[in-house]
Amino acid sequence: MxxxxxxxxxxxxxxxxxxxxxxxxxxxxxxxxxxxxxxxxxxxxxxxxxxxxxxxxxxxxxxxxxxxxxxxxxxxxxxxxxxxxxxxxxxxxxxxxxxxxxxxxxxxxxxxxxxxxxxHRVALAPIIPSIDQKGRILLDVGANIELRPEHMLELALYATVVSKEYLGVEKPTVALMNIGTEEGKGRELEKETFKLLKENPQINFLGNIEGKEILTTEANIVLTDGYTGNVLMKTMEGTAKGMGNMLKEEIKSSLMGKIGYLFMRKNLKRFQKRMDASEIGGAMIFxxxxxxxxxxxxxxxxxxxxxxxxxxxxxxxxxxxxxxxxxxxxxxxxxxxxx
The missing domain is CATH 3.40.718.10 (Isopropylmalate Dehydrogenase)
Structure with a gap:
């Protein structure tokens, strides 16, 4: 029990x-x-x-x-x-x-x-929606404002185990959130973290990704510091809510929109479910x-x-x-x- x-x-x-x-x-x-x-x-x-x-x-x-x-x-x-x-x-x-x-x-x-x-650090790690509906681990989203590259490596290893044992991913992949995809981009934190992730045999590292790729990346784990991660997560939540409100306004704005909704109702409910945080449950404290x-x-x-x-x-x-x-x-x- x-x-x-x-x-x-x-x-x-x-x-x-x-x-x-x-x-x-x-x-x-x-x-x-x-x-x-x-x-x-x-x-x-x-x-x-x-x-x-x-x-x-x-x-x-x-x-x-x-x-x-x-x-x-x-x-x-x-x-x-x-x-x-x-x-x-x-x-x-x-x-x-x-x-x-x-x-x-x-x-x-x-x-x-x-x-x-x-x-040496804890992290708050929610599972965020993804296009393939498998979910992605995003960390850290607020437990630490500042992290060292070595701490980022520890968190990546932790997330790799969670991805295997909780999400059922056989060979989890890790991406580093950055301002560009090329190696050498970002602050010293990202540059040094990139090197550690690339050299560690326990990490399947895909490289850098930008914020626009957060829902479409093939990576199972998206790694960043707590400040960036918190801003990123809340931006996603606000965008999803705003898009939902705009969609409702457009549907109600015309007769054709209301008729179209009758045909699309099941699809829209499935879409809402894919973006609903209640389907996940909570964020894990690593x-x-x-x-x-x-x-x-x-x-x-x-x-x-x-x-x-x-x-x-x-x-x-x-x-x-x-x-x-x-x-x-x-x-x-x-x-x-x-x-």
Whole structure:
């Protein structure tokens, strides 16, 4: 049985959608057991399942608008998020899923569960849509504003294992986000990272790609620093939303548009599903000793159920253990500004 900790109070729609998502997951996956951390009275009033689920009462919640994540983690030890993280640290559960504030969860995972021995940085890594519908891993999208080339190599190795074990790609390929495709483009970070990726036999490196290729690249993994990745991800989200709104306006603007919609309705729904973040579930926090999944803050029940699915697959496929094997020969001396 795979035991997963749930931050039942984290997220814009908690605890209602979180608990509903837990019920959906318990229906879908008979090999999981869920431990819900949060207000016991509220959770019990919403929870339908009684088997393979337990509740740990907590008295605090880390706000979605939290400005100081380090202080929040240290000062709110009885919050649903922190208690869930400690359950994984202590081996009581095997993974954590939360829709709570992103930076608080990243900081909490780092401070409580701790980084893997060979990982010198953690990364937030969502799976983004792709033309071939297989999905791409994009990292980092916000855990680190600055990274060293050696850290980028570690993250690429981690993502390679995840692509194999989670997405089922036999020989994952890696591309480096840059301002041009030619070798030698970019800042010193990209130039040095390019060299490390090219020389490492564990990486199937395709070279540089530009932002315009993000949905069409053949690469299974797109690697960048947290600042660039966060801007890129939010640009994609905003573009998808804007295009959807423009399409709706055009459909409503004429009778022929409305008639055309009747014929195209199924196609448009399939298109919407391909771009829907709820189909993915959440972003993975790479580099932690136990799987931690960051569900979208506005997750509905279906999205949160899929985030639980991600955690389940990470545990069952022993992704963290396989990453440790992939990294065992990497030797990196940390600089004095390491965190």
């Amino acid at each position: 795979i035991k997963i900790a749930i931050d039942a109070m984290g997220g814009d729609n908690a605890p209602l959608e979180i608990v509903k998502g837990c019920d959906l997951a318990l229906d879908a996956y008979p090999d999981i057991e869920l431990v819900l951390f949060g207000n016991e009275t509220e959770i019990k009033s919403l929870l339908k399942h009684t088997d393979r689920v337990s509740i740990v009462h907590t008295t605090e919640v880390i706000s979605m608008g939290e400005k100081d994540p380090v202080k929040a983690i240290r000062n709110h030890r009885d919050s649903s998020m922190v208690k869930a993280l400690y359950s994984a640290k202590n081996g009581e559960t095997s993974a954590v899923v939360s829709a709570g504030p992103t930076q608080a969860l990243i900081v909490g995972a780092h401070l409580v569960i701790k980084r893997m021995e060979k990982m 580099g932690i000793k136990a799987p931690v999944i960051k569900a979208h803050g506005s997750s509905n029940a279906y999205a949160f159920k899929n985030a639980i699915r991600q955690a389940r697959q990470f545990v069952s496929n022993q992704v963290v253990e396989k990453v440790e094997v992939a990294l065992k020969d990497i030797q990196i001396e940390e600089s004095s500004d390491s965190n």
